[in-house]
Amino acid sequence: xxxxxxxxxxxxxxxxxxxxxxxxxxxxxxxxxxxxxxxxxxxxxxxxxxxxxxxxxxxxxxxxxxxxxxxxxxxxxxxxxxxxxxxxxxxxxxxxxxxxxxxxxxxxxxxxxxxxxxxxxxxxxxxxxxxxxxxxxxxxxxxxxxxxxxxxxxxxxxxxxxxxxxxxxxxxxxxxxxxxxxxxxxxxxxxxxxxxxxxxxxxxxxxxxxxxxxxxxxxxxxxxxxxxxxxxxxxxxxxxxxxxxxxxxxxxxxxxxxxxxxxxxxxxxxxxxxxxxxxxxxxxxxxxxxxxxxxxxxxxxxxxxxxxxxxxxxxxxxxxxxxxxxxxxxxxxxxxxxxxxxxxxxxxxxxxxxxxxxxxxxxxxxxxxxxxxxxxxxxxxxxxxxxxxxxxxxxxxxxxxxxxxxxxxx
Numbered sequence: 104x105x106x107x108x109x110x111x112x113x114x115x116x117x118x119x120x121x122x123x124x125x126x127x128x129x130x131x132x133x134x135x136x137x138x139x140x141x142x143x144x145x146x147x148x149x150x151x152x153x154x155x156x157x158x159x160x161x162x163x164x165x166x167x168x169x170x171x172x173x174x175x176x177x178x179x180x181x182x183x184x185x186x187x188x189x190x191x192x193x194x195x196x197x198x199x200x201x202x203x204x205x206x207x208x209x210x211x212x213x214x215x216x217x218x219x220x221x222x223x224x225x226x227x228x229x230x231x232x233x234x235x236x237x238x239x240x241x242x243x244x245x246x247x248x249x250x251x252x253x254x255x256x257x258x259x260x261x262x263x264x265x266x267x268x269x270x271x272x273x274x275x276x277x278x279x280x281x282x283x284x285x286x287x288x289x290x291x292x293x294x295x296x297x298x299x300x301x302x303x304x305x306x307x308x309x310x311x312x313x314x315x316x317x318x319x320x321x322x323x324x325x326x327x328x329x330x331x332x333x334x335x336x337x338x339x340x341x342x343x344x345x346x347x348x349x350x351x352x353x354x355x356x357x358x359x360x361x362x363x364x365x366x367x368x369x370x371x372x373x374x375x376x377x378x379x380x381x382x383x384x385x386x387x388x389x390x391x392x393x394x395x396x397x398x399x400x401x402x403x404x405x406x407x408x409x410x411x412x413x414x415x416x417x418x419x420x421x422x423x424x425x426x427x428x429x430x431x432x433x434x435x436x437x438x439x440x441x442x443x444x445x446x447x448x449x450x451x452x453x454x455x456x457x458x459x460x461x462x463x464x465x466x467x468x469x470x471x472x473x474x475x476x477x478x479x480x481x482x483x484x485x486x487x488x489x490x491x492x493x494x495x496x497x498x499x500x501x502x503x504x505x506x507x508x509x510x511x512x513x
Contacts, residue, residue, distance in 0.1 A: 116238050122292030123234060126190060126227050127246045128253035129286040130220075133197050135257025136278045137216070140201065140264070140271040147271070150206050156454070158209045163450035165214035166221025170439040170446070173225035182230050182296035189223035190290060194282040196220075201271040221446065225439045232428030232438070233296050241378075243421035244369030251363035314430035315440025318423050321382070321482050322445040324475040325419035328389060328412055330452030331472045332358050336409045339396070339465050346402045354406055358413045365417035378422045378486040386479030389415025393473030397466055412476065419479060420445060426486040 145155050177185045196219045199212035228243075235242045257278070264274040336358055337351040373381050392411025399405035423445070427437035459468040 113238075116234065116294075118292055119294040120234050120238065120242055122289050123227065123231055123294070124246055124249045125289035126186065126286065126293060127231075127249040128256070129282050129289060130190065130193065130223065130227065131250035131253025131255075132257035132260075132278075132282055133194055133253075134220070135254035135259075136261050136275065136282075137197060137200065137257075138254075139258050139261025140274065143265065143271040144200050144203070144209070147201065148203055148205055148209050150209065154206050158206060158213055160450060161210045161213040162217030162220065163446045165217030166224070166446045167443050167450075169218035170221040170225050170442050171436075173222045173229075173439050174436040176222065177226050177229065177296075182226055182233075183290060183293050184295075186223060186226045186230065186293060187287060187290045189219060189226055190286045191283050193219040193223045194279050194286050197279040197282070198272070198275050201275045221442060225442055228424045228438050228442070229428060230294055230296055232425055234294050235425060236429070237294075241370040241373035241425070243425045244366050244373060244418045247418075247421040248363055248366030248369065251359070251366055255359065255363060315427050315437040316444070317485050318426050318430065318437075319441040319444030321479060321485060322420050322423040322441055323448040324478040324482070325416040325423075326445045326448040327452045327455075327475050328393070328416050328472050329362070330449045331456045331469070332409055332412050334453040335456050335465065335468070339469065340402055340405055343465050344399065344402045344405055350402060354409050357406065358409050361410045361413035362417045365414050366421065369418035369421070373418065373422065378426065379483045382419055382422060382486055383480050383483040385415040385418060386476055386481075386483060387415070389476035389479065390473055391415075393469060393476050396469050397473060412472070415476065416479070422486050 141155075141159075150158065173185075173189075176189070179185075180188070193216075196212075196216045199216055200209060203209035203212045228246075231243055231246050260278065261274070264271070333355060336354040340346040340351040340354050341348065369381070376384075389412045392408045392413075392415060395408030395411065396405050397408075399408060423441050424438055427441040430437050456465075456468040456472075459471060
C-alpha cells in the first residue's frame with residue numbers, strides 16, 4: 104500500500120462493501136431494463152430477426168474495445184471518480200437504443216451502450232478486488248449476486264412496463280433517471296482506490312497480460328455455458344422435449360434465479376473451501392447438469408440439469424475477476440483482459456450453439472456445453488490465490504495493486 108494511505112476500520116470497509124454492492128445492483132438493473140424491451144425496440148426500428156442479431160453483437164464489440172481503456176481512466180481520475188462518471192454514462196446510455204429510428208443508428212447506440220457498460224464493469228470489479236483484499240474474505244461472488252438481483256429487478260420493471268404497453272422511450276428515460284441518481288448516491292460510499300504517486304501510469308490502451316488470458320479461459324467456459332443455457336434452454340425444452348411454451352420459458356427464469364441465489368451464497372463457500380475447490384466442485388456439478396440435459400428422457404430431468412449448470416458455474420466469473428486482480432501489479436488491466444474474454448464468450452455462445460444445432464442438433468450443442476463445463480474441473484487450479492496475503496490487524500501492507508485507499512465520504 105502506498106505510503107500515507109489510511110487504514111480503514113472494519114466498519115468503514117463494510118459500508119464501502121455495501122455501497123459497492125448497490126453499484127453492482129444498479130449496473131444489473133440497467134441490463135435487465137434493456138433486455139425486456141428488445142421486442143419493442145425491434146418493432147420500433149423495423150429490423151428483421153437477422154438484423155437484430157447483428158445489432159445485438161455491438162454491445163459486446165463496444166465493451167471489448169473500450170474495456171482496455173478502463174485502467175488508464177481509473178489511474179487518472181481515481182476509482183471513485185472514474186466509477187461515478189462511467190456508471191452515470193452507462194445508466195444514461197439506457198435511453199439510446201429505444202430512440203434509434205433504424206438499424207444503423209441502433210448499432211451505434213448499442214456500441215455506446217456496451218462501451219459504457221464494459222468500462223464501468225472493469226472499474227467496479229477492480230474496486231471489489233481491493234475491498235476483498237482488505238477485508239481478507241471473499242466478497243466477489245456476493246457482489247455479482249447483487250448484479251443478478253439488479254437484473255431481476257430491472258427485468259420485473261420492464262415486464263410491467265411492457266404489460267402496460269408503455270412506450271420504451273418513456274420507460275427507459277424514467278428508469279435511466281432513477282438509476283443515475285441511485286448510482287451517484289451509491290458511488291459516494293465506494294472505496295476510493297488510487298494509484299501511488301510514484302507508480303508509472305498504465306498505457307492508454309492496455310493489452311491484456313498473459314495471466315489474464317489463462318484466467319480468462321476459465322471464465323470463457325463458464326460464460327459460454329451461461330449464455331447457451333439462458334438463450335437456448337427454452338428452445339431446447341420446446342424443440343427437443345416437446346414441452347409447452349410456458350414450461351419452456353420457466354426454464355430460463357429458473358436458471359437465472361439459480362445463478363443469483365448461488366452467487367449470493369457463494370462467498371461463504373469460497374471462504375470455507377477456497378476458490379480452486381469451489382470451482383472444481385462447481386465444474387463437476389455443471390458437468391453432471393449438462394449430461395442430464397443431453398440425456399434427458401423428459402422435461403423434468405432437463406430442468407434439473409439446467410439448474411445444476413447454473414449452480415455449478417455461478418461463482419466462476421466473480422472468482423476469475425478476483426484472481427485476475429491478484430495476478431499482477433495492474434489489477435484493472437488484468438480484469439479488463441478477463442472481462443474482454445468473457446464478453447467475447449457471451450458474444451459467440453448463442454450463435455455457436457445455433458450453428459452447431461443447424462449442422463447436427465441441439466443435443467450435440469449441449470454436449471459441447473458439457474465438455475466446457477468439465478473444463479472448469481481441469482482448469483480450476485489457475486484461480487489459486489497464491490498472491491493473496493492475509494490482512495493482519497486491519498492493515499493491507501501487501502495490496503496486490505499497490506494502491507492508496509481513501510475513506511469514503513458520505
